[in-house]
Amino acid sequence: MDGFAPRPTAKTVPVDVVDAAAAKAFVRKLPASARAVLAAQGFEPKPGRATVLPGSGGKARVLLVRRGPGDVWSAGALARLGSGRYAVRTRLAPEDATAFALGFALGRYRFERYLAPKRRPTLVWPEGADRARVHAEAEAIRLGRDLINTPAADLGPAELAQATADLADRFGGTCTVIEGEELLEAGFPTVYTVGKGSARPPCLADLSWGDPDAPAVTLVGKGVVFDSGGLDLKSAAGMKLMKKDMGGAATVLAMAHMIMARELPVRLRVLVPAVENAISGSAYRPLDVIRTRAGLSVEVGNTDAEGRLILCDALAAAAEERPRLLLDVATLTGAARVALGTELPALFANRDPWAEAVLEAGRRLDDPLWRMPLWDAYDELLASDVADLSNVASGSYGGAITAALFLRRFVPKRQDWMHIDTMAWNTSAKPGRPKGGEIFGARALVAAIEARLLAG
The missing domain is CATH 3.40.220.10 (Leucine Aminopeptidase, subunit E, domain 1)
Known part of the structure; x- marks a missing residue:
């Protein structure tokens, strides 16, 4: 190295x-x-x-x-x-x-x-x-940082999907890519709807690796290669860093790299819905209603809440296999950054043992996360008059929580699930963390998988 x-x-x-x-x-x-x-x-x-x-x-x-x-x-x-x-x-x-x-x-x-x-x-x-571990983790984080730092002009949906395929090839896995209108036929209407406003078609990359009989772990990463906000347009300042809005995808690809490089005995699946949230005559609109893969109808309260839309179909598809763990990572809300700052990802989990394993690993490995609640009382804030739910809450408070609750609607109650809301960016340079794209929490999450599924 x-x-x-x-x-x-x-x-x-x-x-x-x-x-x-x-x-x-x-x-x-x-x-x-x-x-x-x-x-x-x-x-x-x-x-x-x-x-x-x-x-x-x-x-x-x-x-x-x-x-x-x-x-x-x-x-x-x-x-x-x-x-x-x-x-x-x-x-x-x-x-x-x-x-x-x-x-x-x-x-x-x-x-x-x-x-x-x-x-x-x-x-x-x-x-x-431990040279092998250092190799695996440093190379994985370098991969993730490189992806986040790459401008959207050079990293569109197809390129992000190709990066997923290249990672599968490197470690002997497989990867399929569904693109454009094929997403509708395959049951990913939200991915298609969010991405259809761009000249670069949306796609979904699906990586598989490992022994089919091993404990199954599925990772889902938000892959919005650039987020203009759509027709609910962001300000110039709000849009400036939006090449990093695929940081969730970069994080799960870094995790996949660590898992495969270290040959952990799991059955790994990685889903990367990759889109550009752009403006055009074919872009989706506020108050459109989308019928999702899970059968729930979603009213578009804001086109700038696109990440949770592309994730919901991917989560529904992942849950169909009932993996031992379903984990998604996304640069989802500014509310999480207001609550925790830029360096501390928000952790939501529907099972306490998983949350405790992640928090312990974060402390031990100097890769911390902070747990936030799936507060049931806020679920009613996602109500819509014309659909099963809205993609935004009716109030302006607790935005990270309501976003997580939206995703929870697409995860069966029997499914062990965690959601990570991350910044994926160092706003200034610090020792070990140059300014720019960053992979927060990945080492702790992989260690928690080892502790919960592979120990003993």
């Missing part, structure tokens, strides 16, 4: 990794010359800070401060330094060595599709790191 070296050289820069709580005591033991450099730089022992210091024999050394054991992201600060080779000389537990290597790899990421390649730093593999 690019970015790692098997061994140090004479020019390798040593790295001391220090917990924030112990950093001041560590600094007091440094030579006077090193303390003077830190003082001149206004050093504060904050996690995610990497500082170059004078070492023995005139060579450089690096002091890297982390939050504590299990901290993934602080290692990304090392990737911000010059393009040399670095080696951790602090003894780390195997799980911390793995976390450090992953954080470095994620911090080293740079979207280069339209840029000249740039030399970046290299890390000697930390002793005890």
Whole structure:
């Protein structure tokens, strides 16, 4: 994997990794010359800070401060330094060595599709790191970030479906793609309706992999490659980042990559409804009524609530197979971001054990999510005068909850189901997380699948 070296050289820069709580005591033991450099730089022992210091024999050394054991992201600060080779000389537990290597790899990421390649730093593999896991997770997140960062001009519905097919091919899976009016024949009317306003036809990619007798896991990802809002047009500011509105699809493809690369013994299915929500004479309209795959009629209260429409048919199709877990991921609501900010995905689950497994994994792996309620009393806000339900709530509050409740209408009560509402974007650069497309929560979700379905 690019970015790692098997061994140090004479020019390798040593790295001391220090917990924030112990950093001041560590600094007091440094030579006077090193303390003077830190003082001149206004050093504060904050996690995610990497500082170059004078070492023995005139060579450089690096002091890297982390939050504590299990901290993934602080290692990304090392990737911000010059393009040399670095080696951790602090003894780390195997799980911390793995976390450090992953954080470095994620911090080293740079979207280069339209840029000249740039030399970046290299890390000697930390002793005890699980190299296979780091490979699988870093490559998966790189795939997801690349997809989100790609402009809609170069990533339409067909290209997103092709990315799904390419992933299936890489790991020996299969993928079928349904396109255009074939979606109506196949029973995906909402996917077709949302996407028919674009010159680029909508499609649905359906990936399968693994032993048919293994526990079945189905992932569904919102694949709106660009969201203008449709006839309920977004503002310029609201539209600017909408190339990222396929971030749910990117997240489930990253999860699929992790699962297949690590050869987890599950029967995996991934459904990616891919559309562009555009404006034209054939675009769907406010107060149109759509008959969904599940048989429910939906009134279009707002064309800018298109994500839940394309997801509802995909969820209904997925539930027909009764997988052990049905999981969808979507950049669904601004309300989730108002509630939780940009870095913390909202988790909705209809089974407590699944929610608890995800939350535990998120804490352990430094990949957190936050549970929000499926509040039954708000379900009545989705009422319509002319259809079974509306795609938007009648009130302006609790938008993330009502969106999740809308999706729940298309999931049978017997089905274990989780819904993730994510930002899929770093609004600013932080150690391990460059500005731009981001895959939040995927590592925790895969770990929860392992814990609930494969442990023991």
